[in-house]
Amino acid sequence: MAETLCLSDSDRSSSSDQSVPSRSNNRSLRIAEKERKKNEAEDSFVLALRYFSEVEAGTPVAGNDELDRNLAVVEKVAFSKGLSPEAISVLLEFAMSLRMGTSPCVRVLKCLIPASVVAQQAVVRAVVWLNVSKIPISTQVLFIKWVLTVFDLIDAKDQLRAIYGFIFSFITEENLCPYICHLLYLLTRKENVHLYRVRKLLELQSKLGRQPFLMHLLSLYKVFCPELVTLSIPSRIRSGFKNYISPWKSALAAVQKSNGQQVSSSISAAFTIKEKSISRKRKHCHLDLPALSSVLNKEPQSEQTSRRKMVPLVHLSSFAQMLKDMHRIELPAQMGSLLGSSLALQYLDCVQEESALLRLNFWLGCALHEEFLFCRQTSEEALQFLNNLLSAQHFLQEGFSSSDAFLYKFLNVWDGSLLRPQILGLLSNIPVIPSTQIGRLLFEPLTQLFFTSSMFFKCGLMECLNNMLLKWLTWHSVYALEDDLDISLNSHTSINITLSGFKDSVMELVHFVGRLASLGLQLEGCNTLLLSFILDFYETVCDTFLKFGLPLVVMPPPGVFYPALLATDPVSVDRLAYIMHRYKLNLTSAKSQEKQTEPQQAFHISRHTFRQFNHYLVFMVNCLWNCRMFHANTDMHVREELLHKSNVPQYWTRFDFIHHPAFTGYAVDFHQKCWPGKKDVDVNSIKQSKPWSWYLEYLFNQGFDGLKDFVHSSISRQVTAGDELQDSQQR
Amino acid sequence: MSRLNPFAKLPGLNTASVLLVESEEHFQQSLAEALVEETSVTVNVRLAKSFPLPIENDESRPRIDLVVFIINLTSELSFQSAEASLKYLEPGYFLGKVCFMVTNARSSSVPAERLDAVRRLAASLHCPLLFAEEQTPQGVTNAAERLLTILKAAAGFVPFTTPLYLSNLTRCTLPPDIDQPSFD
Known part of the structure; x- marks a missing residue:
């Protein structure tokens, strides 16, 4: 309350400032009138709150005009400006205690739209009410859904974590189970994972079947305590928790959009990269990266005495400090905030903590899926979000598995122009795909897009595929040295690919681009710009052996070689000559190396490649x-x-x-x-x-x-x- | 039953004609306006709600080089109407002179089965399936550009290529269940 009142005060002063220079009596009168109305509205809101906090239990609902009036006032404020933390506490207490039965309870719950944050205390009390009063199951579900929706806005989570076991006990209620699982997923820490909880989950699983929500929670448990969960969990679980249809989401987004700046100061954004832009617009839309904020209580010394002391990531300000406290870093509640902070990304990269990546991927998958794949209007925020994601990926020099999965889906409904630079950027970051899958995941949608799109799209895609190949080859050259048979696809997954499998994938990619290139040149009348992008690609291909140590040489198809040789611009001919020169160096050195090594284990470049090269030469x-x-x-x-x-x-x-x-x-x-x-x-x-x-x-x-x-x-x-x-x- | 025949009339000089078929008539108009912006060839755009086409216009109708079915994924009717219209086309059209354009594919209210049905239809007819973002002007321009790429080939303006050749490269394929690409 205090906050909103204070803000309206400042509004008032600024408007009276404006009225002074105009010196118009009429106008100042009008303003005074407006103020009076505003005050009245605020007064009625304060009165309504007072009513809800003081109303006696058992007051009849039917025909209660006072209740109706007050509810209407609260709803109006909630949907226009959102409610202050104090108001939410009062209303939540009123609703969950069922002081006036269940019907106002649902109505109140539906208008609980926070303007800034939600006090943890209120949520904890409400959870306690769940057990005390006789709330119908559908209302309980509504309440948990509300908690999930505003989870990121709850000011601290330590007390919620403290009642983890209490929340866990609701899991046996069949209708509540999916939502409780989601809530637990967000709250779980290592010390919460116990054998009896795992047993309970497994027992539920045998009763309900392999439900995705149970699998998700179990997979998180497995990450924390692999020795407790022996169950095998599929590497990718079908789309996570399905509770995105929540009644508050759009209202919340609208409210946060309208009173944007007013909220920004509530939580300090300590060290995000683009501090200004992010902290300002942080909570407008779900696509914005949340700022890093600590999940610990404001007074950690009172709380964290028994456990080892954790250092929230937000309190670290330098790399040296991070190294010092590496073993006891507390991850933020909102994993998305990691993307915006370079220090957090460094931590992620160094520590390779699986739970952090799991949570980050989970968050990212949901965000991309609901907010982007199925969100009709794309805005500046979507652009900003994808740019942030891209810069995080560049920083880590690898993609996130959830963004890859998103891309495979998105390519199938892409029109080829929507956010093209970002999508192509993400596409060039995807890791090596096994050659059995690459065709259907990547080549088929791309072929359809390539041949029906403009020349510029063709050039853009060529560049993207060139970058993809470069990344794959670099990945190989870095990791093949350590262990020369198996290459892990991603630094944090257990999926490995053999060297021959990797070669197959690279070969598939090069042949695919060769096909696109020759047909593309034919359709575009050997366009010089397109040819230039194609030659860029072959400049990468011709050096696979010398630059990246991959014993694989693939020659360009005739459909690329001849148009380049007979091109009317000297640059193309010159670049082709350079490419042929590099091919020669690669082939000769591969050949000499082949002679030195023993025939069995040596790599082999097929006679056909040599023949083709000689033919071209x-x-x-x-x-x-x-x-x-x-x-x-x-x-x-x-x-x-x-x-x-x-x-x-x-x-x-x-x-x-x-x-x-x-x-x-x-x-x-x-x-x-x-x-x-x-x-x-x-x-x-x-x-x-x-x-x-x-x-x-x-x-x-x-x-x-x-x-x-x-x-x-x-x-x-x-x-x-x-x-x-x-x-x-x-x- | 009168069917539309791709080769019954002579082509106009430096002219390509496209027929946009959309039962709801939401997107047709803006797309047509974007299509006629093209300057290198004269583009004739004809609009229709569904087939069969009225017989009285038969005389004035130019040779149609490309038939585009616009399907709004949020409406079942739109898909059914397109499906019913297909039988009024001579088989010759399916050699590269038909394409499907889908709008509203990225909408959460669309059942996944409907998109699959459209894909199955396009794949069984070996036709390209394009997606369009009809809300934004940029999306409309892009959709028009892509249609023109196909139209020019279908009308024979691109050397070294035929409509059948291009449609063989761009035809829709049935995507696998990619909800969980597992590499195991």
């Missing part, structure tokens, strides 16, 4: 250097008669360094520089030995480093230039 050298483009047994065999019919003079030279559409401009420019006086330009004169080497020098000086590397590594010019290619046959 020969064609490229023939085309750019030897002027023997339409050689027999190449991919581009055209019949002699047909070529003659085309009337192209010297058709075999059309794609050498001088006549290639990408380089003609350079050839003409070189010609003018070389022979400034000459009026008629005959670029064929560059073909002579000396000008040819000058011309190459000139090209290299234009920044075509890829071509330079390619020419140096694949073409030997000891013999008269342009005559012989050193066929770098690998086999």
Whole structure:
């Protein structure tokens, strides 16, 4: 109460400030009138509260106008501004004590919308009332649902934890069980896990069947005390606690939105990264990351005497301090707050505490699922939320399993433009998927999106897949050293993948991108921008062995190689030359290593890859250097008669360094520089030995480093230039 | 029963015609407005509630290159109407000249079975299934852009490709139960 009153006071003063300069009597009168009304409204609210706190037990409900009036006043305030902690305490006490029977109880419960926080004391008292008075089950369910909805707003949880056993006893009530399980899930700590509770849960499970809510609670128990829970729990349990349909949610969101700033000061946000933006809008919407706040009581010394003393994460301010208190860090009540704090993320990364990750994933899964997958309007907050999630993932350098699961679902209903940068960012963070699953989880929805979307989406997806591959390869290069057969998919899951399984997945991905790339180029008319993104991808692919130590070399498909080689812009040709140069280095070093190691355990690069590489290389050298483009047994065999019919003079030279559409401009420019006086330009004169080497020098000086590397590594010019290619046959 | 035939009429010069079929007529209009923004080809947009199309317009109707069924997932009727309309199309249309567009897929009030039914329908006809966010202007533009990609191929404006070829690449597949992707 005090808070709201105080705020309205400040409102008043500010409005009278404004009225002074206007010096209009009329206006100040009007304002005075308004104030009076406001005061009256507030007075009636105070009176209503007084009524509810003082009303005698057994007062009749039927025909009680006073009750109706007061209820109406309270409801009006609740749905417009929300209720102060004191008001909630009073009303909750009134409702749960059943002073006037059950019908006003339900009505009061439904309007308990907190403006700021809920006092823990009130919740504890209400839980106690659950046992004392004869509340119908449906009302009990409503109350527990309310507690779950406002759980994050309860100012402290230590006393609630203290009555853990008491709350646990309600679990036998069949209708209450799902909600009680959820509440317990949020409250459980290691010291709450006891054998008799596990037994009780198992007993319930045998009675009710494998219910997800029981499984969730058991899985948390298992994380805390694996020795007590021997049950095997599936790695992913079907969508968690299903209580998101709660009557308060939308009203709560609306109230919090409308009195946004007023709430912000109630809990100090000690050290979130983007302190301002987060702390300000913290509680408007469920998608906002909550600020880190301590779950401990305000006076910890009075409370935590018997147990070892815990240090809430919020009290730590430096990394050194965190290291010191590492063993007794208390996690915040709202796991989502971890995402916003770099220190918390560091803790998560160092400690690898499974319960923390489990809870974080649980929270994230719910948030993404209800607030995003099935929320029609997307707003700034959704954007902000996903950005925060992305930056947390970048910090940890891995994704969260719940966000992966969300993505697999979301891709199937995505229109391809909604929050595209964020979704593609999340997509590039997903861990290695076994090759048996990758097709249906990833490739099928992506293919459908890729071919029906615009060029820019195609480029974006190419970039995303390139990042995904880079992350997979980096992951391999870091973890393969430690243990060279099994790679764990994720630093905190137990799912492992063998090296050959990993290779299969990478190969699947590269082949998939190859297919998208060749068809995409065909549909987009070999668009240069798209080609550039595709070549980015192959720059990663060509270096898998040397850079990442993965004994796997995959060549680009013809649908990528030829468009790049015959492109009209020199940059694409240059990058292709660089890629071919890197392929050569990778293949030669893989081959030499293969010879050194024993045949059994050694990796093996298939003959087909070497053959394909040689094939491309020969064609490229023939085309750019030897002027023997339409050689027999190449991919581009055209019949002699047909070529003659085309009337192209010297058709075999059309794609050498001088006549290639990408380089003609350079050839003409070189010609003018070389022979400034000459009026008629005959670029064929560059073909002579000396000008040819000058011309190459000139090209290299234009920044075509890829071509330079390619020419140096694949073409030997000891013999008269342009005559012989050193066929770098690998086999 | 008069059926719509893809090849009964000659195509117009540099013109692509699309028929938007939506029983509720919510999204049709805004989508049509976004579609005609296209400048590289003349886009003819025809609107219909359901099939069969009225016979009196037969003369003035251009050759339809692409039939788009817009299905609002929140309404069962919308799906049923689209399903009933399908039989008024000549089989030739199913070689790359039909696509489905779904709106309101991300809504909690939609039963999962309905989306599955739409998917099954699109997959059995080998047609693409697009999702659209019809509430935001950006979503509408994007939906129009994606339709134009298909329309241009269906009307034969994209070299080296045919409608059948594109629809073979983009056709809907039945997604597995991905509620719990287990890798075990």
